[in-house]
Amino acid sequence: MLHRLSHAVFSSLVLMLACLPARADMTIEIVGGGANRHVLALPAFAAEASVNGGITPIIRSDLSRSGAFKVLEPGAVAQAPSTPGEIDYPAWQGAGAMSLAVGRVSVAGGQLSVEFNLMDAAQRKRLTGGTLTVPVSDSRAAAHQIADMIYQAITGERGVFSTQIAYVLKAGRNYQLQVADADGAGAQTLLRSAEPIISPSWSPDGSRLAYVSFESKKPVVYVHSLANGARQAVAAFKGSNSAPAWSADGSRLAVVLTRDGNSQIYAVPVGGGEAVRLSQSQGIDTEPDYAPDGSRILFTSDRAGSPQVYSMPASGGSASRVTFEGNYNVSPNFAPDGKSFTFIRREGGRYRVMVHDFATGQANAVTDTAHDESPSFAPNGKMILYASEQGGRGVLYTVTRDGLTKTRLATLGGDVQEPAWGPYPR
């Protein structure tokens, strides 16, 4: 029913731009901190001032944000070792260090070389280290990789500092779908539109984003390739099309369609095609999320009168209710190990991030703010990314799973919303 001229006008308002750096990057502000953090000394790497943005500030912010580390202030000890042999262990241990990361940087012929060592302070033993050589323009990536190595050596878990996030930046009447590093730097705009964009969802291999765009004056689901910006409408049925979620093998999307008169969950092939209905209720079924092992789908349903989280087999069929406390539990997102999920609960007018553990059936609050939305787990299950509000603007936060370390990814000049944490890079 679209007037052809209007459609052309709106199409011309939607520009696809790949790999253009956005003007507004996100900087980090960390709030809170937990006990039992590993105390790390991180003196400046020798010659790192020759690199734009440095190396250790990025490592410092990554490790602090994880909640697992307390990184000593740069001037904690009046010494600047860059190799293990230069370390004055008693001085650093006196400042509380449990380990030290020391390193040096050299730049030659457009290539950056970073050599670092992580030393246990008590045993004076090397825990990890190496030399990374990258193009100078990839200096941030090298810093994130070192942070990942330190994180893994100390905690035994894989770090997420080399991952990406997707989100929507709204400025005035314009919307931009952006992808950035997990610390908010390096934002690239995938899509600009005069109409809303919501619900970005990462493919399991990180190569594509599905999202909902209103550019044709109604919600339509697109799949967008990050490498070349190519995109395709994969669900544009009569009525509304929304809430895309990737199956674990990346071959199908669960989507919400309204073509049978109420919002229900269907599966469509990723390339588009026939939609197969999965959910069966007379109410609203929405916000599907596939389990990491592909066996089930969590979703939001108000079939019992108020929105709650339900689970059904990935092939559809009878659903079982999962949340029983309160009268508004929505936006489920599986943890990567499938043993819990994060969601939003409205209680007393406040919308907060929760985590539900399948084994105990218990749900715990992770935030104590009031306008939280759209939570998603980091691929190591240790942190949750979500949207909130500060000073009337939409902002993004990461929070550790125990709720103790909260980090605001600050941005300038717009509202940031609808975040989604991407997978490990391949």
Next chain:
Amino acid sequence: MKASQLVLSLLLAATLAACSSTSPTNTAGNGANGANGANGLNGANGENDPSAAGYVRNGVGVNGVNGANGANGATGADGSGAYSNSALKDPRNILSKRSVYFDFDSATVKGEYKPLVEAHSTFLKKNPQRKAQIQGNTDVLGSREYNLALGQRRAESVKNMMRVLGVPEGQLEAVSYGKEKPKATGTSDADNAQNRRADVAYDGE
């Protein structure tokens, strides 16, 4: 020229003047109805002679024929004006009212909006080439996707009422903007009430 013929001419001229002031407004979109206006003049032929028995002032008689123009709505737009394409934008016409407002947590169309829904339904039935998109909205609190579905429920509610009133499926589409395009950006009760809304939008708007 005989005097009676002169009087006849004068009265015919006066009648034409009177008729033209009461004929339906024809807009560009109703071009075909311009011809229908001429039909009204045909009605004058029988009753211009004031001495004839049963004389009725022609303006009134001709208006009766103008009523027949309504039947010509089948050719395009309704000649009477009340359900013409221009009525959609006429502030004096209920068709220019496009919004149905809902109570909190509700998708039920309240009685006070039934005349509005009925008017749009009648318009669509009289104008089978036109299409309407019912756009559902919610207030700005809560999950975007759940709100998209709540907005959809409101749009479906209005659409269902129009279907029951006889509007064909092919002329209707229910979609939702959820909380993405609020009329009022705050969260006061007044703001929320403004945003719990379904709007009727026509093709080309």
